[in-house]
Amino acid sequence: xxxxxxxxxxxxxxxVETLDYAGPGPGDVLLAMASGGICGSDLHYxxxxxxxxxxxxxxxxxxxxxxxxxxxxxxxVSGLAPGQLVAINPSQPCGExxxxxxxxxxxxxxxxxxxxxxxxxxxxxxxxxxxxxxxIQCHPVGTGVTPAEAACAEPxxxxxxxxxxxxxxxxxxxxxxxxxxxxxxxVAAARHAGAASIVxxxxxxxxxxxAPSMGATQTINVASNQDALLPFQDNxxxxxxxxxxxxxxxxxxxxxxxxxxxxxxxxxxxxGDVTIPLNALVAKEIVWRGSQRFHSEFAQAxxxxxxxxxxxxxxxxxxFPLERAVEAFEQAGDRSAACKVQITF
Numbered sequence: 308x309x310x311x312x313x314x315x316x317x318x319x320x321x322x323v324e325t326l327d328y329a330g331p332g333p334g335d336v337l338l339a340m341a342s343g344g345i346c347g348s349d350l351h352y353x354x355x356x357x358x359x360x361x362x363x364x365x366x367x368x369x370x371x372x373x374x375x376x377x378x379x380x381x382x383x384v385s386g387l388a389p390g391q392l393v394a395i396n397p398s399q400p401c402g403e404x405x406x407x408x409x410x411x412x413x414x415x416x417x418x419x420x421x422x423x424x425x426x427x428x429x430x431x432x433x434x435x436x437x438x439x440x441x442x443i444q445c446h447p448v449g450t451g452v453t454p455a456e457a458a459c460a461e462p463x464x465x466x467x468x469x470x471x472x473x474x475x476x477x478x479x480x481x482x483x484x485x486x487x488x489x490x491x492x493x494v495a496a497a498r499h500a501g502a503a504s505i506v507x508x509x510x511x512x513x514x515x516x517x518a519p520s521m522g523a524t525q526t527i528n529v530a531s532n533q534d535a536l537l538p539f540q541d542n543x544x545x546x547x548x549x550x551x552x553x554x555x556x557x558x559x560x561x562x563x564x565x566x567x568x569x570x571x572x573x574x575x576x577x578x579g580d581v582t583i584p585l586n587a588l589v590a591k592e593i594v595w596r597g598s599q600r601f602h603s604e605f606a607q608a609x610x611x612x613x614x615x616x617x618x619x620x621x622x623x624x625x626x627f628p629l630e631r632a633v634e635a636f637e638q639a640g641d642r643s644a645a646c647k648v649q650i651t652f
Contacts, residue, residue, distance in 0.1 A: 310437035313632040313650065316366045318356035321633050331381035331439050338375035338438045338445070340652040341392065341454030342626075345639040346372055346462065347487070349432075352424060353636045359579065363424045370434035370650070371397035371422035374448065374457035384442045392452070393445040394460035394612075395433060396605045397421035412602050413468075420600075434632065436652045446606055449613030455626065455649055456612050459492070459619040462647075463608040464601035466492040469575045470500050472598045473548045477501035482539070482546045482565060483523075485553030485576060486514035488622050488647045491521045493550045493575065495617045498522030506546075508536070508558065513643050520621040529558075539565040543591060546570060554578035563587040573598050622647045 310328050315321050331337045349369045351358040377391045387393070400407050400415035407415050422432025448457040466489060470476065481502040483490050486509035494505055498521070506525045507518040515526040527535045539545040544567040551562055554576030562572050563584045571594040588595060601608075611617040624646040627635035632650055639648040 308437070310435050311629055311652075312368050312436075313370070313434035313629060314366050314368050315352055315363060317363065319353060321353060321369070321636060323630055323632055326435075328437055328439065331379055331384075333382040334384060334441055334443075335381035335439050336377055336384060336387060336442045336445050337379040337381075338393070338395070338440065339378045340373060340375040340433060340436055340438055342458040343370045343373035343434050343650050343652070344458050344462065344488075345370075345636060345648045345650070347489070349422065350636065350639055354640060357424060361423075361425050363429070364427060365429055367422070367424055367429040368431035368434055369422055370432035371420065372458055372461035373433035374454045374460075375433075375438060375652075377445070378437075381442070387442060387445060387447065392448045392454060392457060394448055394457045394605075394609050395421075395438070395440060396444045396446060397433070397461060398600065398602070398605070399441075399444070400602075413600050434629070434650055436629065446609040448609060452613050452615070454651075455623050456619050457609070458649060459622070459647065460605060460608040460612055461601075462488055463492050463496070463612065463617065463619060464604040465489060465575075466496040467604040467607055467611075468601040469493055469550060469573050469598040470496040471604070472573045472596050473550070473571050475501075476548060478503045479547040480545060481505045482549040482562065483507045484549070484551045484555070484558040484562060485509060486511075486518050486526070487552065487642070489575060490514075490550075490552035491517055491622050491646070492617075492619065493552055494518060494521045494523050495619070497548075497550070499611065499617055502548075506539070508561075509553075511642055514646065517621050517646060529561075536561050536565055543568050544570065548573065550575055552576045556581045560584060563591075563593065566591065566593055568592055570594070571596060623649060625649070626651055
């Protein structure tokens with residue numbers, strides 16, 4: 308049997324190819340893929356050949372946020388039915404290492420994450436017409452929800468995990484830096500968690516224009532209005548919690564200035580080494596906490612999307628068929644117009 312795939316061979320060398328695949332084994336499910344979103348890491352692989360120490364060293368099928376329809380069930384699979392729409396969890400912790408045993412599967416020593424070039428051989432991803440996965444990775448989606456919405460479960464899970472790192476947000480004043488897909492879904496997750504006010508910053512009006520529909524109470528273009536955050540620095544700071552989704556050094560400096568004493572900064576965006584205002588960290592007793600990936604939050608994300616308690620539709624900006632995958636990646640690199648770009652299969 309054969310399937311069409313979008314496979315990256317090297318920097319800006321993405322090819323739509325035909326590959327063989329085997330049917331589902333015991334405990335597996337064969338999926339007819341529906342929609343898949345291009346993530347920032349996919350874009351880094353395409354534009355730069357990787358990021359930091361994670362480099363594409365062999366051809367890899369991209370994509371780790373996707374949905375599909377159940378086509379066939381392997382032996383022993385129950386709870387799923389042909390024709391059912393599912394969101395696919397790309398995360399595969401081993402369940403046996405020292406971190407899995409203490410309830411920290413996010414930090415699994417043998418993590419297999421679909422569409423990741425972290426290990427050799429690379430873990431192939433979901434940008435293909437047919438995909439066989441363990442049934443445990445398939446989460447049924449509610450009726451009435453589109454495949455495009457279902458494909459947003461993975462990035463929403465990332466943001467739900469980030470929001471969980473901040474503790475109780477009820478009645479809190481929140482700042483989110485960066486209005487890309489992760490920033491906007493963090494806004495939605497923070498609003499769902501009870502935040503009273505959410506200010507969002509970015510360098511582009513196009514990105515900020517989507518923030519109110521996701522739950523933002525105020526948006527600030529820090530490129531055209533560089534002093535707009537200054538009033539929030541009065542009296543040692545105004546925000547209880549800040550989610551830095553930009554990983555930009557200026558945004559991080561502003562975060563340390565605008566956070567209240569004993570406030571929490573959750574670091575969601577990643578970059579290389581940066582200089583931090585250590586004096587502010589100490590003097591204001593700031594909690595600066597990292598957040599990566601997700602675990603139980605994937606099922607929560609599917610539920611919130613299925614019930615539209617969180618409506619992800621405003622972030623979906625462009626859709627391309629698989630045969631136009633290169634065009635899709637090029638569009639995803641244009642932040643002046645694109646937010647979440649998806650490929651359909």
